[in-house]
Every structure is written in C-alpha cells, then in structure tokens.
Amino acid sequence: MNRKLIFEISGEGKKGYSLPPLDIEEKGIEDLIPTNMLRDIKPNLPEVSEAEVVRHYTVMSRLNHAVDVGFYPLGSCTMKYNPKINEDIARLEGFTSVHPYQPEETIQGSLAVLYELNQMLCEITGMDQITFQPAAGAHGELTGMLIIKAYHDNNGGEDRNKIFIPDSAHGTNPSSANMAGFDVVEVPSNSRGGVDIQALREMAGSDTAGLMLTNPNTLGLFEEDIIEIAEIIHDAGGLLYFDGANSNAILGITRPGDMGFDVVHLNLHKTFGTPHGGGGPGAGPVGVKKELVSYLPCPLVGFDGEKYYLDYDCPHSIGRIRSFYGNFGAVLRAYAYILTMGAEGLLNVSETAVLNANYMMEKLKPWYDISYDRICMHEFVLSAQRQKKQGVSAMDISKRLIDFGFHPPTTYFPLIVKEALMIEPTETESRETLDAFIDAMIQIAKEAKEDPEKAHTAPHIAPIGRLDETKAARNPRLRWSPN
Amino acid sequence: MKVIEDLKYAKGHEWVKVEGNRAYIGITDFAQDELGDIVFVELPDVGTNLDADDILGTIESVKAASDIYAPVSGTIVEVNSELEESPELINEDPYEAWVAVIEMADGSEVANLMDGAEYEKFCKEEA
Numbered sequence: 001m002n003r004k005l006i007f008e009i010s011g012e013g014k015k016g017y018s019l020p021p022l023d024i025e026e027k028g029i030e031d032l033i034p035t036n037m038l039r040d041i042k043p044n045l046p047e048v049s050e051a052e053v054v055r056h057y058t059v060m061s062r063l064n065h066a067v068d069v070g071f072y073p074l075g076s077c078t079m080k081y082n083p084k085i086n087e088d089i090a091r092l093e094g095f096t097s098v099h100p101y102q103p104e105e106t107i108q109g110s111l112a113v114l115y116e117l118n119q120m121l122c123e124i125t126g127m128d129q130i131t132f133q134p135a136a137g138a139h140g141e142l143t144g145m146l147i148i149k150a151y152h153d154n155n156g157g158e159d160r161n162k163i164f165i166p167d168s169a170h171g172t173n174p175s176s177a178n179m180a181g182f183d184v185v186e187v188p189s190n191s192r193g194g195v196d197i198q199a200l201r202e203m204a205g206s207d208t209a210g211l212m213l214t215n216p217n218t219l220g221l222f223e224e225d226i227i228e229i230a231e232i233i234h235d236a237g238g239l240l241y242f243d244g245a246n247s248n249a250i251l252g253i254t255r256p257g258d259m260g261f262d263v264v265h266l267n268l269h270k271t272f273g274t275p276h277g278g279g280g281p282g283a284g285p286v287g288v289k290k291e292l293v294s295y296l297p298c299p300l301v302g303f304d305g306e307k308y309y310l311d312y313d314c315p316h317s318i319g320r321i322r323s324f325y326g327n328f329g330a331v332l333r334a335y336a337y338i339l340t341m342g343a344e345g346l347l348n349v350s351e352t353a354v355l356n357a358n359y360m361m362e363k364l365k366p367w368y369d370i371s372y373d374r375i376c377m378h379e380f381v382l383s384a385q386r387q388k389k390q391g392v393s394a395m396d397i398s399k400r401l402i403d404f405g406f407h408p409p410t411t412y413f414p415l416i417v418k419e420a421l422m423i424e425p426t427e428t429e430s431r432e433t434l435d436a437f438i439d440a441m442i443q444i445a446k447e448a449k450e451d452p453e454k455a456h457t458a459p460h461i462a463p464i465g466r467l468d469e470t471k472a473a474r475n476p477r478l479r480w481s482p483n
Numbered sequence: 484m485k486v487i488e489d490l491k492y493a494k495g496h497e498w499v500k501v502e503g504n505r506a507y508i509g510i511t512d513f514a515q516d517e518l519g520d521i522v523f524v525e526l527p528d529v530g531t532n533l534d535a536d537d538i539l540g541t542i543e544s545v546k547a548a549s550d551i552y553a554p555v556s557g558t559i560v561e562v563n564s565e566l567e568e569s570p571e572l573i574n575e576d577p578y579e580a581w582v583a584v585i586e587m588a589d590g591s592e593v594a595n596l597m598d599g600a601e602y603e604k605f606c607k608e609e610a
Contacts, residue, residue, distance in 0.1 A: 171548070395546075412546040412547055413547070415547055415549075469520075469545045470520035470522060470545055473520075473522035473523070473543075473545060474522050474570070474571070
C-alpha cells in the first residue's frame with residue numbers, strides 16, 4: 001500500500017484536469033487582481049493526478065477503525081451502530097436546502113422537528129424544556145453550569161460557588177464547572193463505587209451551588225442513593241446536574257427528572273445513534289425543569305396551534321452559546337432514530353445494552369480483577385492489576401486487542417480504578433461478536449502469564465505498530481514541512 | 484519504591500522538605516511511578532496564596548492529568564521552571580525535581596504530615 005504523504009507524491013506539472021482553450025482573449029492574473037493583493041510566493045500545493053488523489057484518500061480511509069468496520073467497545077462513549085436510514089432522512093432536500101435566515105413560514109418542517117424532538121426528549125428525561133444549541137456533551141455541561149450560575153445570581157445566591165463532583169467523574173465535569181466560575185469540590189466514592197453520602201452531607205452548605213453526577217456513573221454502576229443525594233443538595237439550596245453520557249443504560253427505565261435532577265444534557269451522538277467518530281458533529285442538548293426554562297439560551301421553538309415560531313421571550317437567558325439552532329443535522333438524525341425505535345424499542349436498547357455488558361463482565365471475571373463486584377449497567381470496568389504484576393499493563397492489553405481487529409476499550413479511566421479497562425459493548429453487537437471479544441481478552445490474559453512479550457510489542461498487524469506516546473506528547477510533530 | 488526518611492509526606496503523594504520557613508514541594512517516587520511518563524507540568528504563579536489542600540499545580544502524564552495539592556498553607560515564592568521544558572526530570576529523580584517552594588504561613592502544619600515510615604505504610608495500604 002502506498003502510504004506516502006500527498007506532498008511526497010507531488011510532481012511538478014502533474015494535474016488532474018484538462019481545460020479546452022478559451023474562445024475569448026486570455027488575461028493574465030495581474031489584469032484581474034490588483035498586484036498588491038497577489039501573493040509574492042506561490043502556495044506549496046501538491047501537484048497530483050486525479051487517480052493519485054483518489055487512491056491517496058481511499059488508502060487513508062482504510063487505515064481507520066470505525067463502527068462500520070468492527071467492534072468498538074470504548075467505555076462511556078456508546079459507539080453503537082449508526083442506522084443508515086437516519087442518513088437518508090438527513091439528506092432529504094427539504095432539509096438540506098434550507099437556510100437559517102429564511103422566514104419562519106418557509107421552514108415550518110425544520111421547526112416542527114425541533115419542537116417535536118424537544119417533546120420526545122422531555123418525555124425521555126423528565127425535563128420541561130430542551131435547548132438544542134450545545135454542540136456536544138462538554139458544551140452542554142458548560143451551558144448547564146452557566147444556567148445554574150445565572151439562577152443562583154438571580155435568586156440571591158451570588159455566594160454559592162461550590163460544585164460537588166465525584167472522584168469517578170468524567171474529566172470534562174470539573175473543567176466545565178471551573179469555566180463557569182465555580183470552585184470544584186471532589187466527593188469521594190464509597191466501597192460500592194457510589195457517592196459517599198456521609199461525606200457529601202458534611203460538605204453541603206450555604207455555599208453549595210450544585211452537584212454534577214453521571215448516573216449510571218463511570219464505573220458502570222447505578223447510584224443507588226440518588227434520591228438521598230438529591231435531597232442533600234436541594235436542602236442545601238443547590239441544583240443537580242445530570243451528565244447524560246451514560247443514558248444508554250436507562251432509556252424507558254428511569255429518568256433523571258424523576259431522580260431529582262434539575263438540569264440534564266444528552267449526547268445525541270452516543271445515546272441516539274447519530275455519528276460520533278470523525279468529529280461528528282455531535283449534539284449535546286440540555287434540558288431543564290420549568291423553574292429554569294427562562295435561563296435557557298435563546299431562541300426556543302414555540303407552536304401557537306397553527307404554526308411553529310422562534311420564541312425570543314427568554315428574560316433570564318444566559319445568551320447564545322452557539323450560532324443559530326445547534327447542529328441541526330445531528331438533531332434530525334436523532335429525531336429519525338427515536339421515531340424508528342419507538343418507546344418500546346428504546347426500552348429494548350437499554351435492556352440489551354445492560355444485558356450485553358453483564359454477559360461480558362461475568363465471562364471475564366475469572367480472568368481479570370473487578371473493583372466493585374455488583375451487577376453493572378451498560379458498561380463495566382476491569383482492572384488489569386493481576387496482569388500488571390505479570391508485567392503486562394492495561395495499555396499493553398489495549399494494544400494487543402488491536403491485533404484481533406477490535407478497538408481498545410477506554411484505558412486508565414476512571415482514575416479511581418488501577419489499570420482500568422472500561423468496556424461498553426452497546427446493544428447493537430451480536431452474541432458472536434461479544435464472544436469473539438471475550439475469547440481475545442482470555443487469550444491475552446493467558447499470554448500475560450506465558451508470553452508477556454507478545455503484548456509489549458503489540459499491535460503487530462495494525463498499519464502502524466506501537467507508538468512512542470511519551471515522545472508524541474512531549475515533542476509532537478504535527479505538521480509536514482517541505483524541509 | 485523509594486522513600487526518603489528525612490522528608491515529610493502528604494496523602495496526595497507530595498513530599499515536603501522544610502528549610503527554615505520555606506517548604507520545597509514535589510511528588511513522590513510512588514506517585515511518578517503510578518502516573519507513568521510525565522509530559523507536562525502546570526506550575527503555579529509566584530505570589531499565589533494557598534491554603535493547605537488547595538490545588539498547587541497539575542501534572543499530566545501519558546495516562547492521566549492529576550492535581551498536586553499544597554501540603555501546607557502559605558505563599559508560592561519560587562517555582563521550578565526547568566520542569567516546563569523537561570517534565571521528565573520528575574520521572575528521573577522525583578526527590579530532586581521539586582515543583583514549588585511555599586513560604587509557610589504556619590510552620591506547625593508540618594506536624595500534620597507523615598514521616599517516611601508512616602508514608603511507606605500508607606502506600607502499602609493504597610496498593
């Protein structure tokens with residue numbers, strides 16, 4: 001396979017087009033553009049033929065792993081299959097040819113999608129209103145934190161500056177709270193992998209702004225004490241933020257609104273089957289309870305009984321957090337996904353996702369350590385401490401899995417589990433795929449004992465072998481240069 | 484795992500070397516080994532006032548980003564800016580590669596820290 005960079009394929013005078021002679025007088029570029037606007041030095045663009053361009057990019061695309069290529073059990077990322085019918089819907093001309101500046105009466109269909117998906121997601125989460133502006137999960141977190149801040153500032157709680165975040169949380173949580181101007185206070189986990197409510201009770205007080213929680217949490221475990229946690233925070237005058245990254249475990253089973261959460265984000269690119277890899281784009285809609293609706297980014301979509309309209313009546317709005325109405329293409333795919341699945345289908349999604357994860361966890365338990373021995377939700381966390389003692393680290397195991405054609409699981413996260421491997425199969429994988437992955441994990445565990453070198457030098461069959469990750473982080477070379 | 488008997492230790496795996504009113508802060512051999520290859524150190528600004536357990540800086544390795552906590556209260560009077568260019572110094576010799584110096588507000592806080600033997604025991608319980 002030719003893996004040269006396109007600049008290295010370049011040859012002077014090669015080109016991918018051939019134009020007929022002009023039937024009018026040809027003019028030099030200096031006659032068309034003022035000379036002070038022209039470059040002194042020609043841009044260094046590759047000169048290649050059409051076939052070379054096509055082969056170059058096709059070869060590159062084949063070097064990628066993707067959900068459409070193979071199993072992708074990346075924990076907390078919900079790399080489920082993205083149904084292709086959603087792509088058909090998103091490509092309907094009525095959607096692709098609209099412009100956000102068109103008059104409302106000419107984009108009634110698009111507004112109806114936003115309005116109806118708002119209703120569907122409110123029903124799924126137990127919230128009262130959704131904004132579609134946030135472009136992804138962490139963006140949703142920031143939006144939620146700004147809403148909580150605006151709410152406190154507007155209700156005499158200017159001094160409420162503390163946000164509680166469990167030590168198992170996604171790294172984006174503390175970042176988002178910090179960016180919104182809060183101080184982050186880490187809450188320890190208890191021996192069952194949940195929030196230590198005794199510690200939380202002692203920390204909560206008049207300076208409490210709120211709590212950010214993922215449920216099920218990043219250990220793949222359901223927070224059993226969530227009702228009590230919500231009471232502690234609400235009694236202290238704080239609000240609860242639900243990180244919806246793990247929503248694939250609870251669709252149709254329970255709702256953050258019923259657990260006591262006030263603000264929720266969902267990742268449409270995780271839970272609702274819209275594309276995730278390759279930059280998405282994602283979508284991280286944020287839902288709130290009715291006391292917080294007036295703080296949402298503007299505008300929202302309303303319906304007066306006859307027509308849909310953009311509603312700019314948002315007196316306490318935190319302002320826009322993205323241009324126009326969010327990543328509408330992703331919103332549209334999620335809308336198609338929910339309509340395709342239906343209520344029963346969504347329930348089935350979560351039940352199957354949870355079943356798949358428990359099946360794999362049980363099969364792998366004899367071979368790997370588990371920090372919290374409980375029934376898991378849609379994902380589970382193994383610890384490779386046993387293998388580490390044999391000289392094979394979690395990273396080695398991840399790299400070796402590539403040889404079997406699998407994407408590695410999330411590695412070294414959550415931070416509270418040593419040598420963590422976080423595995424999320426999703427509902428869209430067959431029993432045969434799950435078994436093949438289990439077999440690979442068992443083989444790697446055996447190799448750790450008998451032939452650890454095999455894992456140290458993996459991956460062996462990937463297009464590129466083991467990278468020097470330290471060097472890549474310390475001295476990254478990110479751009480090709482001609483010299 | 485190397486522990487130096489004469490130093491003081493905090494639960495966040497920071498070491499403290501006291502010289503008069505000044506406390507040199509670094510991370511322990513146990514901490515650097517757990518983190519793996521360190522690729523970035525975020526240092527505090529000189530002049531920053533910190534309470535004990537406030538975040539003093541951040542260490543990023545190929546595995547994870549971890550906060551360094553101030554073992555004692557005081558003011559940052561010096562930082563080891565060599566770490567900005569060469570974060571690997573912490574991996575090579577964690578007890579030589581100090582991160583910052585705190586001018587202590589209350590020298591008696593040192594008594595709350597562990598000594599070498601206590602820290603060694605603490606690490607065994609953690610592992």
